Amino acid sequence: MIISGAAxxxxxxxxxxxxxxEELYSNxxxxxxxxxxxxxxxxxxxILQVKKVQHQEAEQLQDTLIYDPSQNEIELFRQLSGxxxxxxxxxxxxxxxxxxxxxxxxxxxxxxxxxxIFLAFIFLFYLNKSRNEKLWKPFFTNLTKIKNFSVRSDKPxxxxxxxxxxxxxxxxxxxxxxxxxxxxxxxxxxxxxDVSHEMQTPLAIMQAKIDTVINDxxxxxxxxxxxxxxxxxxxxLKQLNKKLILLAKIENDQFxxxxxxxxxxxxxxxxLNFKELFSIDFLIEExxxxxxxxxxxxxxxxxxxxLSNAVKHNFNNQSIDIKIFDRKLQVINAGEExxxxxxxxxxxxxxxxxxxxxxxxxxxxxxKICDYYHxxxxxxxxxxxxxxxTRGRHIFQIDFSDYxx
Numbered sequence: 001m002i003i004s005g006a007a008x009x010x011x012x013x014x015x016x017x018x019x020x021x022e023e024l025y026s027n028x029x030x031x032x033x034x035x036x037x038x039x040x041x042x043x044x045x046x047i048l049q050v051k052k053v054q055h056q057e058a059e060q061l062q063d064t065l066i067y068d069p070s071q072n073e074i075e076l077f078r079q080l081s082g083x084x085x086x087x088x089x090x091x092x093x094x095x096x097x098x099x100x101x102x103x104x105x106x107x108x109x110x111x112x113x114x115x116x117i118f119l120a121f122i123f124l125f126y127l128n129k130s131r132n133e134k135l136w137k138p139f140f141t142n143l144t145k146i147k148n149f150s151v152r153s154d155k156p157x158x159x160x161x162x163x164x165x166x167x168x169x170x171x172x173x174x175x176x177x178x179x180x181x182x183x184x185x186x187x188x189x190x191x192x193x194d195v196s197h198e199m200q201t202p203l204a205i206m207q208a209k210i211d212t213v214i215n216d217x218x219x220x221x222x223x224x225x226x227x228x229x230x231x232x233x234x235x236x237l238k239q240l241n242k243k244l245i246l247l248a249k250i251e252n253d254q255f256x257x258x259x260x261x262x263x264x265x266x267x268x269x270x271x272l273n274f275k276e277l278f279s280i281d282f283l284i285e286e287x288x289x290x291x292x293x294x295x296x297x298x299x300x301x302x303x304x305x306x307l308s309n310a311v312k313h314n315f316n317n318q319s320i321d322i323k324i325f326d327r328k329l330q331v332i333n334a335g336e337e338x339x340x341x342x343x344x345x346x347x348x349x350x351x352x353x354x355x356x357x358x359x360x361x362x363x364x365x366x367x368k369i370c371d372y373y374h375x376x377x378x379x380x381x382x383x384x385x386x387x388x389x390t391r392g393r394h395i396f397q398i399d400f401s402d403y404x405x
């Protein structure tokens with residue numbers, strides 16, 4: 001646009017200069033005709049001058065500065081002068097045209113050009129914007145629907161159709177794809193539930209038969225230890241199966257019944273139950289009250305798993321500290337050293353110790369419950385120097401600050 005504007009300015013300037021020169025030659029010729037007819041001409045000092053001269057002079061076309069009494073200032077003129085013999089008399093005829101006026105016209109033309117270009121640009125911009133909004137509106141509407149789409153929903157994905165062929169084909173493929181994903185998800189969900197329930201019955205039967213064999217007393221000591229180990233493995237499998245079912249239910253969003261839960265009360269009730277099972281001191285420090293709206297069974301599992309993890313990995317049966325403050329819950333147990341892979345502590349089947357009875361799913365379930373309700377679980381290790389020995393404390397914290405009802 002700048003190049004075209006400059007070209008227009010240059011071309012217009014040439015045309016104006018040519019027009020001025022043609023006007024000067026035309027005026028000079030007209031004066032010559034008047035002199036030939038009437039023999040005299042009235043001068044206009046700044047524009048037209050006619051005077052008698054003795055000698056012939058060559059015709060000249062040049063720019064000159066002349067005082068213009070009408071403007072009361074010196075102006076730039078284009079001047080054409082030359083001599084002509086008319087009726088036996090030698091006349092010098094000078095005609096002038098003001099260049100400033102032509103430049104004003106030039107500037108007006110250039111300004112008008114750029115103004116039109118600017119207005120055209122604004123018009124095309126808003127026209128293009130309006131067309132694009134109309135064109136892309138179905139796309140962004142469908143994008144929002146896709147973002148809000150859930151495979152757990154029974155309703156198929158409903159997209160707004162578009163006149164654009166490519167968008168129409170995309171919508172068609174997306175509908176087919178999401179429908180297949182929903183079907184696969186339902187089949188996988190049903191398969192997980194079926195397998196988990198089908199496993200429960202055989203495991204229960206196996207455990208019952210082993211209990212019968214042990215209680216009959218017709219086995220030797222070696223067989224008793226073997227059956228006891230087998231019974232322990234079956235119990236672990238049952239526990240593992242129940243936890244996998246729980247994880248599947250959380251992921252499938254099957255916990256929709258929420259109620260206001262007092263974390264303070266739930267922790268105190270859980271501690272009372274644990275005191276009946278373990279000879280460990282639980283020290284509770286409450287400096288705040290935390291109430292959240294969630295499923296009661298998941299809240300119970302959350303507290304149970306945190307305390308159970310602390311008990312299992314507590315060093316020398318030292319006391320377990322529980323702190324409630326600033327919408328945070330901390331469960332602290334003694335330990336010899338920091339975990340080797342603290343970033344993986346909430347992952348499935350991660351086990352730092354070799355305890356056979358541990359499934360490696362307790363803290364993973366804690367993480368799933370926290371993610372489900374937008375809580376933030378973290379792990380840290382605090383070193384403590386005591387009696388010339390370096391010990392430490394494992395700190396598991398749940399931050400309820402980001403919880404939204």
